[in-house]
Amino acid sequence: MADAPVFEFVCGEIERRSSLGRLEARGTVRLALKEAGLSPGSISVSEMRVVLERVLPAALASRGVENGDALCSEIRTGAARLQDSAREADTPEAIFGRLGG
Amino acid sequence: MAMFAALAGLFSVLTSWFVGLRLVLLARRTRQAPELLIGLALFLAGGCWSPLVAIGRQATALSDPVRAALVVAGAVCGVAGMTSLAVFNWRVYRPGAAWAPVASALIALALVAAFLVQCLGIGWVEYAHTEQGPWLLASWVGVGIYLWASVEAWRQYRMQVRRQALGLADPVVTDRMRLWALAMGAAFAASTFFAACQALGIPVAGTVVGLSLTGLIASFAGACMLLAFAPPAAYLARVRRAAGAEG
Numbered sequence: 001m002a003d004a005p006v007f008e009f010v011c012g013e014i015e016r017r018s019s020l021g022r023l024e025a026r027g028t029v030r031l032a033l034k035e036a037g038l039s040p041g042s043i044s045v046s047e048m049r050v051v052l053e054r055v056l057p058a059a060l061a062s063r064g065v066e067n068g069d070a071l072c073s074e075i076r077t078g079a080a081r082l083q084d085s086a087r088e089a090d091t092p093e094a095i096f097g098r099l100g101g
Numbered sequence: 102m103a104m105f106a107a108l109a110g111l112f113s114v115l116t117s118w119f120v121g122l123r124l125v126l127l128a129r130r131t132r133q134a135p136e137l138l139i140g141l142a143l144f145l146a147g148g149c150w151s152p153l154v155a156i157g158r159q160a161t162a163l164s165d166p167v168r169a170a171l172v173v174a175g176a177v178c179g180v181a182g183m184t185s186l187a188v189f190n191w192r193v194y195r196p197g198a199a200w201a202p203v204a205s206a207l208i209a210l211a212l213v214a215a216f217l218v219q220c221l222g223i224g225w226v227e228y229a230h231t232e233q234g235p236w237l238l239a240s241w242v243g244v245g246i247y248l249w250a251s252v253e254a255w256r257q258y259r260m261q262v263r264r265q266a267l268g269l270a271d272p273v274v275t276d277r278m279r280l281w282a283l284a285m286g287a288a289f290a291a292s293t294f295f296a297a298c299q300a301l302g303i304p305v306a307g308t309v310v311g312l313s314l315t316g317l318i319a320s321f322a323g324a325c326m327l328l329a330f331a332p333p334a335a336y337l338a339r340v341r342r343a344a345g346a347e348g
Binding site: 035036037038039041047050051054055090092093095096097098099100101 | 124127131133135136139193194196197257259260261262263264265266267268269270271273274277278281329330332
């Protein structure tokens with residue numbers, strides 16, 4: 001499964017705006033998503049905004065990135081302009097949500 | 102004990118019919134494959150396979166052709182139901198993984214092969230009498246499918262719990278995933294125990310141990326299914342209250 005556009009966007013922004021390299025940035029975001037119970041392939045923009053607010057600042061701080069809060073806040077603003085069109089609609093959560101039907 | 106096991110078994114079968122058909126009807130409305138697959142799996146594997154084979158094996162007053170026909174009907178339900186569960190695992194949990202459709206196809210092929218070799222070999226009358234033959238392989242294929250379903254269900258449930266902690270998941274859906282994981286865990290434990298006894302030639306059907314285990318696991322799995330897929334409003338309210346109290 002290809003990674004969601006919002007995942008690519010956030011990784012790119014962290015790489016561009018911090019001292020982390022491409023692999024470090026992607027690894028940091030992947031670990032943050034795992035901690036949040038989310039997948040890079042199916043994450044939505046609104047979910048990523050929550051991760052940027054509540055999970056990624058601490059993850060960046062643990063890797064020595066200064067001003068992680070401010071960085072995540074700026075990326076959050078940019079991420080809000082993205083669309084969810086490429087998202088896989090039938091996630092396990094969506095399916096189990098229907099099954100009580 | 103026999104009465105408890107019979108009632109628990111009946112409860113489990115009726116629950117599988119009710120929940121399975123409910124999900125198949127849901128699939129008619131939504132036109133989505135996952136609800137059809139899980140509905141067929143519950144109705145055929147849980148509601149038909151076990152009872153038909155149990156009657157064919159244990160109703161000694163019936164004629165041999167009738168007993169064989171019941172066991173064959175049960176086996177066909179087993180092939181279709183377990184294949185549906187394997188495809189459900191693939192489509193729901195691993196839609197992008199190349200190995201998942203291969204695993205599902207191998208499972209279906211193994212079940213069909215065991216069925217055909219039983220037909221062409223010692224036959225189903227012998228199976229109804231002695232529970233011997235190539236069809237025994239189906240029990241182990243079932244163990245594998247339930248193991249796969251359990252692992253995926255628990256993994257997805259743990260992810261859902263993390264999402265819920267961030268306010269990204271509905272507590273009712275989280276609870277449904279937990280109940281499904283519990284039901285699949287129980288099915289895995291039970292199928293492993295019975296397949297091992299079957300392979301070792303230890304007779305458990307009709308014994309105190311067999312009846313107790315059947316009764317307990319059937320009741321537990323049936324209750325999980327009902328609460329997961331046909332939950333009473335009071336239960337849902339309780340789940341939401343509990344999530345609110347934790348949050």
